[in-house]
Amino acid sequence: MLTYPLFLGSLGFxxxxxxxxxxxxxxxxxxxxxxxxxVGKGVKSFRQGMxxxxxxxxxxxxxxxxxxxxxxxxxx
Numbered sequence: 689m690l691t692y693p694l695f696l697g698s699l700g701f702x703x704x705x706x707x708x709x710x711x712x713x714x715x716x717x718x719x720x721x722x723x724x725x726x727v728g729k730g731v732k733s734f735r736q737g738m739x740x741x742x743x744x745x746x747x748x749x750x751x752x753x754x755x756x757x758x759x760x761x762x763x764x
Contacts, residue, residue, distance in 0.1 A: 699707075715723060 712720065
């Protein structure tokens with residue numbers, strides 16, 4: 689089964705080409721690198737935030753982990 693990321697499954701080559709062409713015409717060739725840099729910084733910031741949340745979650749659940757060698761009074 690072939691899956692497509694997000695909405696790109698229904699877009700063909702010419703549709704993507706047209707979208708890129710419109711972006712170039714709207715922003716100009718000099719603004720696109722600046723725009724992409726901003727997007728890259730946003731993605732990096734998002735990933736850092738996700739990693740921080742994951743680390744906090746792991747730290748919080750670390751105390752809840754049960755040692756398999758320890759048996760509770762109920763299992764004796």
